[in-house]
Amino acid sequence: MTREIRIALTGNPNVGKTTLFNALTGSRQHVGNWPGVTVEKKTGKVSRNGCEFEVVDLPGTYSLTAYSADEVIARDFILDEKPDVVVQVVDATNLERNLYLTTQLAELRTPLVIALNMADMAEAQGNPIDYRKLSGFLEIPIVRTVGTRGEGLQDLLDAAVKEAKTSPHHEHTIGYGNEAEEMIAKLTDPLSADRTLSGKYPLRWLAVKLLEGDENVLAKVRGGAASARVQSILSSINSDEYEATMADKRYEAIAAILPQVHRTNTRGTTFSDMVDRVVTNRYLGIPIFLALMWGAFELTFTVATPFMTVIDTLTVWLAEFAVASIEPAWLGSLIGDGIISGVGAVLIFLPNILILFLILALLEDSGYLARAAFIMDRPLYALGLPGKAFIPMLIGFGCNVPAIMATRSIESEKDRLISILVNPFMSCSARLPVYVLFAGAFFGAHAGGVMFFLYVLGIAVAIASAKLFRSTILPGEVSPFVMEMPPYRLPTAMTSLMHMWSRGSMYLRKAGTIILLGAMLVWALASFPYGVEYGSAESFAGMLGHLVEPLVAPLGFDWKVAVALIFGFLAKEVVVGSLGVLYGAGEESLTDALFADPSLSAATALALMVFVLLYMPCVAALGVIKKETGSWKWTGFAVAYGIVVAWVLAFVVGHLAPFFIGGA
Amino acid sequence: MSNGIKILFGAVLGVLYAACGLLQVVQAIFGTMESLEALFIPGNIFSGSVLLVIGTVFLTGVRKLSIGTEEGMPFIYVGILFSVGIGLVELLALCALGADAYLVGEWADWSAADAVNPLLYLAVIGVLGLLAWGKEFFRGARAA
Numbered sequence: 001m002t003r004e005i006r007i008a009l010t011g012n013p014n015v016g017k018t019t020l021f022n023a024l025t026g027s028r029q030h031v032g033n034w035p036g037v038t039v040e041k042k043t044g045k046v047s048r049n050g051c052e053f054e055v056v057d058l059p060g061t062y063s064l065t066a067y068s069a070d071e072v073i074a075r076d077f078i079l080d081e082k083p084d085v086v087v088q089v090v091d092a093t094n095l096e097r098n099l100y101l102t103t104q105l106a107e108l109r110t111p112l113v114i115a116l117n118m119a120d121m122a123e124a125q126g127n128p129i130d131y132r133k134l135s136g137f138l139e140i141p142i143v144r145t146v147g148t149r150g151e152g153l154q155d156l157l158d159a160a161v162k163e164a165k166t167s168p169h170h171e172h173t174i175g176y177g178n179e180a181e182e183m184i185a186k187l188t189d190p191l192s193a194d195r196t197l198s199g200k201y202p203l204r205w206l207a208v209k210l211l212e213g214d215e216n217v218l219a220k221v222r223g224g225a226a227s228a229r230v231q232s233i234l235s236s237i238n239s240d241e242y243e244a245t246m247a248d249k250r251y252e253a254i255a256a257i258l259p260q261v262h263r264t265n266t267r268g269t270t271f272s273d274m275v276d277r278v279v280t281n282r283y284l285g286i287p288i289f290l291a292l293m294w295g296a297f298e299l300t301f302t303v304a305t306p307f308m309t310v311i312d313t314l315t316v317w318l319a320e321f322a323v324a325s326i327e328p329a330w331l332g333s334l335i336g337d338g339i340i341s342g343v344g345a346v347l348i349f350l351p352n353i354l355i356l357f358l359i360l361a362l363l364e365d366s367g368y369l370a371r372a373a374f375i376m377d378r379p380l381y382a383l384g385l386p387g388k389a390f391i392p393m394l395i396g397f398g399c400n401v402p403a404i405m406a407t408r409s410i411e412s413e414k415d416r417l418i419s420i421l422v423n424p425f426m427s428c429s430a431r432l433p434v435y436v437l438f439a440g441a442f443f444g445a446h447a448g449g450v451m452f453f454l455y456v457l458g459i460a461v462a463i464a465s466a467k468l469f470r471s472t473i474l475p476g477e478v479s480p481f482v483m484e485m486p487p488y489r490l491p492t493a494m495t496s497l498m499h500m501w502s503r504g505s506m507y508l509r510k511a512g513t514i515i516l517l518g519a520m521l522v523w524a525l526a527s528f529p530y531g532v533e534y535g536s537a538e539s540f541a542g543m544l545g546h547l548v549e550p551l552v553a554p555l556g557f558d559w560k561v562a563v564a565l566i567f568g569f570l571a572k573e574v575v576v577g578s579l580g581v582l583y584g585a586g587e588e589s590l591t592d593a594l595f596a597d598p599s600l601s602a603a604t605a606l607a608l609m610v611f612v613l614l615y616m617p618c619v620a621a622l623g624v625i626k627k628e629t630g631s632w633k634w635t636g637f638a639v640a641y642g643i644v645v646a647w648v649l650a651f652v653v654g655h656l657a658p659f660f661i662g663g664a
Numbered sequence: 665m666s667n668g669i670k671i672l673f674g675a676v677l678g679v680l681y682a683a684c685g686l687l688q689v690v691q692a693i694f695g696t697m698e699s700l701e702a703l704f705i706p707g708n709i710f711s712g713s714v715l716l717v718i719g720t721v722f723l724t725g726v727r728k729l730s731i732g733t734e735e736g737m738p739f740i741y742v743g744i745l746f747s748v749g750i751g752l753v754e755l756l757a758l759c760a761l762g763a764d765a766y767l768v769g770e771w772a773d774w775s776a777a778d779a780v781n782p783l784l785y786l787a788v789i790g791v792l793g794l795l796a797w798g799k800e801f802f803r804g805a806r807a808a
Binding site for chain 1: 710713717721735737742746749750756767801
């Protein structure tokens with residue numbers, strides 16, 4: 001009979017849990033070389049030797065006292081879902097800090113296996129670990145793994161099966177000193193009276209957590225049979241002192257073991273140290289970051305050009321062919337003018353998207369993005385936002401939806417809310433087609449620079465808005481930023497290409513779904529009422545555009561742009577798709593058509609790009625804002641604030657730009 | 665290789681990058697100067713700023729090394745890496761523009777000289793530095 005075993009993968013952030021999860025289950029979950037990539041649990045299945053394994057990848061956590069939303073997810077799963085085996089993934093190059101979590105997991109009496117990951121790196125650094133001896137000391141099975149190469153997977157599953165069958169699991173305790181032990185004993189007594197709690201959690205573990213002042217455990221005790229006595233005991237102590245004492249005792253226990261299993265090789269300056277001295281330099285860090293961003297956009301714009309030309313030629317040819325050869329004429333128009341022109345106008349930017357994602361993957365896998373967050377901490381902190389918020393902002397360059405979810409790693413609720421509200425100002429990849437189209441049409445050789453300006457403007461508006469929120473509607477102290485710097489690693493081509501494709505394929509899926517729908521909708525509005533000229537002011541699209549035009553006319557936008565902006569709410573790429581349909585063109589002729597349109601100039605194009613950058617989150621981003629804030633009020637605020645900021649800045653840019661670019 | 669050579673190398677590249685960067689920014693603001701066009705130094709505020717940043721990285725390293733602190737070495741190494749990396753970006757851009765000109769039938773009118781700029785040709789010197797000291801620098805970097 002097949003047995004199903006549920007394994008929870010836990011461990012500190014950035015120790016390779018998701019890499020191991022992918023290797024075990026054949027999944028392609030996103031991995032990155034910085035802490036906080038995984039913010040929700042992911043599940044995968046694998047069958048080996050007659051056993052079915054359900055593997056759950058949990059967000060990283062440093063301890064079982066959870067502070068941020070992602071840590072709560074990890075902790076609650078282990079405590080409440082009771083997996084058959086907990087596999088703690090340990091970074092072999094950073095054993096001391098990783099074993100701190102081990103000491104806490106061991107107190108839970110849960111079946112525990114340690115995956116000693118990145119063991120190859122520890123050995124290469126001259127720090128081999130005698131893991132068999134360590135296993136003996138801890139009384140926990142340890143398996144040597146190298147997640148990136150899939151080494152040790154079978155041994156890990158075998159150990160998990162063995163551990164799941166072993167019962168009962170005895171408690172591994174650390175002596176916390178006489179005073180703390182007395183308090184633990186005092187607390188254990190009333191806790192044993194609470195049947196619900198004592199049946200679910202080890203009493204000693206509950207007592208330890210209460211002494212440490214763990215809010216989550218306190219909440220579990222409140223209202224129960226032991227509540228009054230526990231509260232009375234806790235009111236007489238300083239939990240901060242106990243928390244510090246117990247942390248010291250755990251580290252003492254680790255320090256007693258480590259020298260016996262681990263040879264520490266004192267190294268000189270490493271590659272990571274050398275690079276960090278420069279890229280995190282107080283004065284050069286930000287200019288270097290901006291220079292790298294410029295390089296990324298230069299590459300994104302120019303290298304994609306020949307690929308765009310090929311796609312464009314095919315799109316224009318296909319659209320013309322469909323209009324000329326498909327009968328009846330309305331169907332030919334729907335397919336040629338609507339679907340092919342609309343979707344084609346967006347698909348043309350796939351090369352730009354793939355190149356941008358490849359560059360982001362290289363920066364992320366190398367470990368540079370973590371440094372970017374570090375160097376931005378000082379200015380962000382001064383403006384009321386923790387440096388940790390910059391990581392979701394950087395993820396926002398790809399897509400705002402996972403970026404908003406990534407704010408779960410921010411402990412303070414106010415900091416997190418501010419990070420969520422400002423994240424839509426980061427230029428996601430969906431805005432890129434709009435930039436490439438208009439910058440290419442109106443700014444020629446300076447197109448890369450214009451795109452760079454828009455990305456920097458997005459960051460500047462996000463930071464300025466954070467400052468505004470902090471000093472008005474969400475006052476409070478900014479949380480200090482503590483983040484471990486991952487070592488630099490040479491990204492592998494396969495991993496980076498996989499990252500690029502997993503994100504790029506989302507763009508393709510959007511082209512086949514929401515963008516296709518948007519293009520058909522705009523085509524229908526541009527074609528009816530029956531008998532009107534396609535895309536004329538008399539069509540429904542024209543009527544809708546003229547209705548909204550007065551609102552955007554001060555910005556220099558006409559009714560066609562107004563219609564495109566309305567449908568851009570579905571997804572920002574739809575702005576380009578809609579223009580493709582309304583101008584009845586594939587991108588190359590769309591570029592020409594836009595350039596030839598007397599109502600558009602370089603200044604208006606710049607104002608339009610600024611407006612698209614800022615005006616409102618797309619429908620998917622709004623959905624996730626509602627989910628993460630749990631509030632319609634804040635979701636509505638994100639929309640209203642975005643529109644106001646976009647309108648004001650587009651107006652300013654549109655009216656000031658002619659003085660600088662002479663293109664009024 | 666002695667530090668003396670590295671100091672000289674960093675100083676030469678640092679001054680070249682900073683000077684070209686300054687000239688690009690000045691041209692972008694005050695208008696094109698024909699003599700500089702002949703040296704393939706176009707006016708561009710963005711690439712000019714990038715040149716200035718790379719130049720500053722080199723010169724910071726030179727300053728630290730010349731006062732006898734080894735902390736300057738990483739700046740020279742990273743400057744080289746930065747120079748080569750951005751040079752590669754410019755080379756790819758040049759190839760892409762050429763390929764596009766060919767695809768749209770404008771190959772006859774296209775000239776590689778139009779796309780040449782200091783970020784591209786100064787990177788050639790950066791490559792020499794990478795060949796000389798790259799092994800020393802990359803020791804310790806591992807595959808992810």
